[in-house]
Amino acid sequence: MAESFTERFQQLCREKNLAVTHQRLVIYREVMQMHNHPSPEQVYDRVKPELPSISLATVYKTLHTFVETGLIREVSPHHGSMRIEPNEHRHPHFLCLQCRAITDLSDHELDFAALKASVPAGFQVEHVSTEVRGICGNCLAKNAAQAPN
Amino acid sequence: MAESFTERFQQLCREKNLAVTHQRLVIYREVMQMHNHPSPEQVYDRVKPELPSISLATVYKTLHTFVETGLIREVSPHHGSMRIEPNEHRHPHFLCLQCRAITDLSDHELDFAALKASVPAGFQVEHVSTEVRGICGNCLAKNAAQAPN
DNA sequence: TGCTAAACGATAATTATTATCGTACTCTCA
């Protein structure tokens, strides 16, 4: 009954319509064992011993594939370039994972006291931000128009 | 009594020990009037009509200066490269603005219902994240050691 | 097993950002 890691990964890939390749398996396994927040380069360094001929481009492509299909997440989605926030008031953001648009959400009342209490002692808090990720209305409409069922 | 924008900016610069230059004034004024989340390139395009000989490098340097001194903020601080989140459980992050280290915070109970309610109708929510920015204990210790008073 | 589409590896190209360096400007301080 005990399903192996490999079997679970194959199952995941089938669900997401991804070909099961050795490279993807190793990258997934190693990433899941890294308990920090690795960069693509760090993932590359980590899998290289087991896959000596792997290309850095493959690591990038694989990580993207995993993020797109939801197998893994990135810490904070890349906007391509630095983005300035001219709005000085505290407000949450909605970030579209498809078009990368950043939308201000109206102010809200979150319990920041609880959050701040979870910050390790000796850390200095500067700012607290919240972000909702998903697909914006525009993109959803566009998607529906392209693939009507 | 009515303080002009220029006077307020000069005051801000004095507080932060920044030289008051025409370029800085124009960049600050224009950024504050942009109600989206502009990239450095977009800021450059915006100030160019008024400062035809300005360099893109100056825009970058000025924006950094403003961010460092707290005159403006960036939407999500640049980690230099993509960062993978292998931890599938929801948890907030602490991001050190000095060394860029990303620390997992322990889980907490925020009122996500209120936040989700603020998302525009027709948007699809995928994930909600919270982030605390500041200076980590390491950096604070390092800073204290370098400038003991 | 054999075909076809997808994935991979090598590497070139692009994009975003930072560094360098000579010139210009700002800010004291006479």
Add this chain to the structure above:
DNA sequence: TGAGAGTACGATAATAATTATCGTTTAGCA
């Protein structure tokens, strides 16, 4: 108010991160 020191600016080269290209290999499936 003018000189000098130091910072900022502009032009541009360099670097870092990411993406595109393309020939070869492989996975999925009949």
